[in-house]
Amino acid sequence: MTGLRDTLQPYVSDGSVAGAVGLLARGDRIDVQAVGALDADGTTPMARDSIFRIASLTKPVVAAAVLMLIEDGKLAYDDPIGTWLPELASPVVVRTPAAPVDDVVPAARPITVGDLLTSRAGYGFASDFSLPAVAPLFEDVQKDGLHPQHLSPPDVWLATLARIPLLYQPGETWLYNTSSDLQGVLIARVTGGTLPDFLAERLFEPLGMTDTGFVVPADKRNRFASYYRTGSEGGLELVDAPDGQWSRMPAFPSGAGGLVSTADDWLAFARLILAGGTAGSRRLLSADAVRRMTTNHLTEAQRETGALFLEGQGWGYGGSVDIARVDPWNVPGRYGWVGGTGTSAHLVPSTGSVALFLSQQEMAGPTTPPLLRDFWRYAAEAGADS
Structure with a gap:
């Protein structure tokens, strides 16, 4: 060998x-x-x-940090993230994944901490990058992830994300990347640091x-x-x-x-x-x-x-x-x-x-x-x- x-x-x-x-x-x-x-x-x-x-490889580290806050009693798996991220307290979802970004319905339930941990918040990338709701997500909030000096501060970043509809209902399916960034913002909001x-x-x-x-x-x-x-x-x-x-x-x-x-x-x-x-x-x-x-x-x-x-x-x-x-x-x-x-x-x-x-x-x-x-x-x- x-x-x-x-x-x-x-x-x-x-x-x-x-x-x-x-x-x-x-x-x-x-x-x-x-x-x-x-x-x-x-x-x-x-x-x-x-x-x-x-x-x-940042993702597992940040997920472990969220689990620490759960074990501290500051979060729970079923907690709606809107308590700390009010920008996402009442999200809307495109009617179907292929629907235009203005063809939306209210989310069936709030996004939870558990949704973030399992990457099922409704935001993120699937196998098809051509879906209408993926384009603004990629272009406005995720495009420069490997160029950190190009990204907006968390409050601005989150406000931009909140204007983009979810691709799927909370908890419905796995989508890549965005949930981990949301975990980072959540940690900062919960701890006040x-x-x-x-x-x-x-x-x-x-x-x-x-x-x-x-x-x-x-x-x-x-x-x-x-x-x-x-x-x-x-x-x-x-x-x-x-x-x-x-x-x-x-x-x-x-x-x-x-x-x-x-x-x-x-x-x-x-x-x-x-x-x-x-x-x-x-x-x-x-x-x-x-x-x-x-x-x-x-x-x-x-x-x-x-x-x-x-x-x-x-x-x-x-x-x-x-x-x-x-x-x-x-x-x-x-x-x-x-x-x-x-x-x-x-x-x-x-x-x-x-x-x-x-x-x-x-x-x-x-x-x-x-x-x-x-x-x-x-x-x-x-x-x-x-």
Whole structure:
């Protein structure tokens, strides 16, 4: 069996990515391989502690923070979010998903906290991006999620969202992304503070996630990977440099995709989940909250609506849950997600294993790129051999 480095290195050698970090952990055994460089010029080698834009790997972290507020007694799963987000207290819904944005009916019931956690609030992306109600959502509030300095402050962002009708009735089906941003705004409103402060106090500091946040300080940018996409003529095209979008705190800290982190920081979060909510001698989440987080909540029909993103998987809170072995690298019960900046993080509660992949290469769409599938395949084989 080839090693982890041998799996990743060919993609650096052929210019597909500038660099990457892969991590596999099971118990105390950890295999970490860093290949390539922080930038396409190859001036600074990639390292285990390199910092990446983790994009949608933010979602599980923010979902865990919402669960903390539930366990604090400040929220409940069935609470209408309109109590704290009055802009969304009386939403309207397009009559059918294909209906014009002005052909609306009142929502059958309020959006709840549980709807946000399961990504069934009625806002978000389905498999068809051409639906009329998706266009204003994408163009007005979600388009620049990977460019945080372009987003409006939470109050303005929420007021803009409130003018857009829901695509589906609350609780009806799974839709991608927007519910996680709403979770971030909800946390700020409930606590009377900010999402970055709450995450730092309740998760990052207790877990020792010292390199995770919404901004990269100047003294850490020498470890921050540049961010690329594939150019129109091939090759790597720079999207964001270390002194760019993440060099200062954004007006809108995105709960759907705004964090930066390292392999070891996200591993610390994964181990919290694997340990049933405990970190050392401290309990940060209850075992029941962790069970809810890592359990599929979708029906078969709801999974089908989100098939473009879910690829046969279910959805817990903030991440997908494998409910069957639909590919060689799937493991029933595996929880985690991928990020549009070329990242992936999954854990398997039954085996205590974690697989993390961090790169700086923008994904072209929801379809998983070959490098990531090769990493998953290797992770599955390594787990089977251990």
